[in-house]
Amino acid sequence: MASISIIKEKCVGCRRCIGTCPFGAIELKDKKAVIGPKCTLCGSCVESCKFGAIEFIRDESIKHDLSAYEGIWVFAEQRYGKLKPVALELLGKAEELAAELNTHVTAVILGSDIGSLPKELVAYGADEVMIMDAPWLKDFNDHIYGEAMLDLVKKYKPEIVLIGATSNGRSLAPHISSALRTGLTADCTILEIDKEERLLLQTRPAFGGNLMATIVCPNNRPQMATVRPKVFKQKEPDFERKGRITFMDVPSPVEGFVKKIRDIDNDDGLNLADADIIVSVGRGIGSQKNIHLAQELADALGGALGSSRPVVDSGWMPYSQQVGQTGKTVAPKIYIACGISGAIQHLAGLADIETIVAINNDPDAPIFKVANYKIVGDVKEILPMLTEKIKEAK
Ligand SMILES: Cc1cc2nc3c(=O)[nH]c(=O)nc-3n(C[C@H](O)[C@H](O)[C@H](O)COP(=O)(O)OP(=O)(O)OC[C@H]3O[C@@H](n4cnc5c(N)ncnc54)[C@H](O)[C@@H]3O)c2cc1C
Numbered sequence: 307m308a309s310i311s312i313i314k315e316k317c318v319g320c321r322r323c324i325g326t327c328p329f330g331a332i333e334l335k336d337k338k339a340v341i342g343p344k345c346t347l348c349g350s351c352v353e354s355c356k357f358g359a360i361e362f363i364r365d366e367s368i369k370h371d372l373s374a375y376e377g378i379w380v381f382a383e384q385r386y387g388k389l390k391p392v393a394l395e396l397l398g399k400a401e402e403l404a405a406e407l408n409t410h411v412t413a414v415i416l417g418s419d420i421g422s423l424p425k426e427l428v429a430y431g432a433d434e435v436m437i438m439d440a441p442w443l444k445d446f447n448d449h450i451y452g453e454a455m456l457d458l459v460k461k462y463k464p465e466i467v468l469i470g471a472t473s474n475g476r477s478l479a480p481h482i483s484s485a486l487r488t489g490l491t492a493d494c495t496i497l498e499i500d501k502e503e504r505l506l507l508q509t510r511p512a513f514g515g516n517l518m519a520t521i522v523c524p525n526n527r528p529q530m531a532t533v534r535p536k537v538f539k540q541k542e543p544d545f546e547r548k549g550r551i552t553f554m555d556v557p558s559p560v561e562g563f564v565k566k567i568r569d570i571d572n573d574d575g576l577n578l579a580d581a582d583i584i585v586s587v588g589r590g591i592g593s594q595k596n597i598h599l600a601q602e603l604a605d606a607l608g609g610a611l612g613s614s615r616p617v618v619d620s621g622w623m624p625y626s627q628q629v630g631q632t633g634k635t636v637a638p639k640i641y642i643a644c645g646i647s648g649a650i651q652h653l654a655g656l657a658d659i660e661t662i663v664a665i666n667n668d669p670d671a672p673i674f675k676v677a678n679y680k681i682v683g684d685v686k687e688i689l690p691m692l693t694e695k696i697k698e699a700k
């Protein structure tokens with residue numbers, strides 16, 4: 307375990323370190339810095355002290371042989387024999403990262419009767435596809451899938467594992483990382499390579515989206531990251547591409563902790579992720595009974611309905627429809643923000659959108675700074691007018 311302490315004799319009480327601690331863990335007592343229990347041992351304050359008064363001892367005792375790890379793996383999540391788009395998005399990114407590291411990309415797919423999927427994975431960037439095919443892998447179960455993945459990771463030692471931040475991916479990834487005592491960065495928005503150190507630079511919003519943090523995992527392998535759907539673009543598939551397809555031994559079935567009671571096919575709010583047009587509702591809609599106004603516009607446009615977080619927190623819409631930092635990342639062609647102020651945490655969920663239309667009764671609402679079309683007025687009056695016009699035009 308690493309440790310941190312103040313060398314009292316060296317501390318002059320200049321307070322410099324206090325402002326650098328993101329966790330508010332340092333205070334001044336009797337003109338000397340004191341580190342309190344909020345300290346997470348992040349190490350950020352060390353450089354700030356010009357007097358060498360902060361002593362930070364990293365734990366060098368656990369050194370792993372990192373050279374044994376090679377290759378980038380993508381967990382190729384599928385459901386009902388159909389790949390999740392995020393798996394294909396990750397393969398494209400993995401190919402770029404692999405070129406930097408001069409290594410290969412492996413897609414790992416678990417399921418039952420998964421037929422032509424391996425070919426698709428090769429077309430989208432996998433050099434190799436490892437398949438575990440068994441009847442008891444038909445449905446996702448984090449314990450069973452987690453144990454099967456662990457088996458493979460321990461045996462073949464990838465240096466990087468990328469997993470889509472779907473609801474299944476979010477429970478699978480920590481199952482693996484905690485068992486291997488390695489690092490996992492959730493919801494990365496940028497993935498890059500430090501070639502010299504062979505490190506995956508995992509960037510994600512931090513501190514409520516107010517800054518971007520780049521996280522590395524220098525001492526353990528594999529380096530693990532989850533990425534939300536639509537953050538990266540799929541590359542153009544090349545169905546002439548050749549790759550190795552290997553059927554792996556399947557470990558005998560283990561009892562899962564989770565028992566499936568019924569299947570509900572609204573996993574990950576696919577409508578939102580796939581929609582070309584999203585009509586999204588914010589607190590400005592006033593109440594749940596007005597949401598039908600946005601739904602009618604979405605229906606007229608053949609789009610999906612999204613929302614900001616307060617709408618979900620109020621119970622007006624399900625979490626699966628929330629857009630933003632703690633909701634979904636979406637990339638429609640047209641995004642219509644109805645009574646949404648445009649907080650940074652909401653905008654964090656808008657990736658690569660061609661046209662943003664904003665309706666807001668406050669002409670100074672921040673959403674107008676990112677909107678291509680700005681409508682100032684009461685959303686409850688404007689939505690029916692827009693729906694009417696769209697229907698007429700049709
Ligand atoms: C860690 C963290 C994570 C978060 N994650 C998310 C997230 O994933 N997604 C998300 O959305 N938010 C998220 N938030 C919350 C975010 O900070 C904002 O509070 C939220 O986005 C505001 O939602 P809103 O725009 O609907 O509401 P408000 O900010 O209250 O804005 C309502 C808007 O409607 C307008 N309005 C009011 N009445 C009308 C009317 N009659 N006609 C037209 N316009 C009207 C107002 O002018 C205002 O601009 C997060 C916050 C934190 C701290």
Ligand code: SF4
Pocket residue numbers: 312316317318319320321322323324338339354355356357358359360
């Ligand atoms: S920056 Fe260094 S000298 Fe200044 S208060 Fe902090 S520990 Fe003491």
Ligand code: SF4
Pocket residue numbers: 310326327328329330331332341344345346347348349350351352
């Ligand atoms: S190590 Fe990090 S958390 Fe601890 S006092 Fe320094 S800056 Fe704060």
